[in-house]
Amino acid sequence: MTVEGRKLDQIARAAWLSFVAGLTQDEIAAQMGVSRQTAQRMVAQAQAMGLVKVRIDHPFADCLDLAARLRRHVGLTWCEVVPSDARGAGMANALADSIESWLRRDGPLIAAFGTGRTLRAGVEQMSRLDCDQHRIVSLTGNIATDGSTAFYNVLFSLSERVTARSYPLLMPVVASSVEERQALAAQPGIARVIEMTQQAAVAFVGIGPVGDDAPLVLDGFVTEDEIRTLRQAGAVGEITGWAFDADGRLLRNQLTDRVASAPIPSRESTLVIAAARGEAKHQAIRAALKGGLLNGLITDTETAEFLLK
Template identity: 45%
Template sequence: MTPRIDPEPSLHDEAARAGWLYYVGGLTQDQIARELGVSRQRAQRLVSRAVAEGLIHVRLNHRIGVCLDLEQALTDRFGLTRCRVAPGLGAGGDAVRAIASAAAGELERFLRMEEPSVVAVGTGRALRGMVDAMEDGIEAGQHRLVSLIGNIAPDGSASFFDVVMRLADKVHAPHYPMPVPVISPTPEENAAFHALPPVRKVVDLARKADVVFVGVGQMSNDAPLLKDGFVSRAELDEMQAAGAVGEVAGWVFDAQGQYLDLGTNRRTGGVRVEPGLDRPSIGIAAGETKVSAIRGALLARIVNGLVTDEPTARALLA
């Protein structure tokens, strides 16, 4: 299905978008008016309507038509099992903030299931935003939560964006951190960590996960792995020269989603998300610099589900 070209938004669409920009994006009514191409008075009325009609209450409770079209188009293009597209927050808006509540809703859907399951999670800003946006009061003690990636930073500290313990604390579920470095100094040290019985048990649990939630990191010059000190500039240059465009749970891949047999991939701790899983593997990612990385993960079916925002969805379909 092809998205409608310049669809005529309904009044509810406009009100929901205005409420989203105001309460989530933090835009002023003047900024909303410019973003939507309406008068300031109309922007004010739209924000008031969004609240009065219950279209937005921290979360967006109305699915904007154009976002539904983009979801269907992405599903058709990439054969997705799940897809949610959140409205964008305008020029300069925080993409992580835009998708956080939609991602939280997807995670909550699984956590509310009565049948016990194993939920595997990666790390990163998007996943931390997802956990922070979850509703309070969810009890998920029937499930087990397991990390896909190590939780030890290069200086020995706990990884700042590790989410499994944060999530477990919120939903009171048993959890299994991956007790290895995110990236070990040598392949031999990485192998030694993975030979330890407690680590093997966590690895086995992660490989059997019923559902996977991961961020998708870019491997451009603003790569999270570089920014957070997990790779050196020289290592990033080497992997870029080999075609690296993205990473999932620390494992680096090229534009077609093929994992590279070089660089940090020989020293990455934890569990690699294998392409073509027969169970949900949901990517939580948005932003202009992530488009190539997300596309590669979708093409190889490293992820078969996606939560993203409107501008990223349009770029993926371009």
């Protein structure tokens, strides 16, 4: 076994002794022959690495109720509501569960993934999984402005945990010009991946607000000026880079024509699940639902209550 493997095993064992066997860190330290601090560190690492899975085996009445009302109210095919918490830990868990349950299915299927912090947090909560029968495909470009792989693209995090063929979109997130975007999309390799996204059985996406602190700006994909222009054109949010207005109508202008994402797959054939919560995204989520850009949603009670108002 490799050195890293041993270390991982130790970490997992410490976590096991702590959480499953219920030992104190002193006891763990004694049993494993390390100091109390080291035992503490190992347990903390196991948690940070997502080795420790906790679930509360109880359906929350209010969450189920909100989810049911959302499904009826906005015509969602699938909806899940988790208790609100500032850190969004619940969202990440629910998202991880949902992705896992799709990838555990037998039949070969295509799962498409957008980008963003919410999605990434979800993927980080996932278990390791073998599913060579499936294909995983990216909905957004995977190259940052500086040529590196875009940090918040989830495809690479996902590949670390899941053994499936994965197909990144080897393009910048936003092309530098409309012409470049068209040239890139015309490349056979890229065209094939984009076509694949349209056959996805399920697509997981985030919803971005278009305020001055929009993720697109923070990550340097678009400038503050550009986002301001978008807002003036009525944009309230974006999904995989595609901006939409308060009625959920996709916008087209010079910026959006440079977005190098695949189109959002058809809601007829694909379950498009958005994971989004929080005050800043309220308007964007509502608009996306209004425009029928989604047919699946993972959110929290606080946001669900807003959406039902």
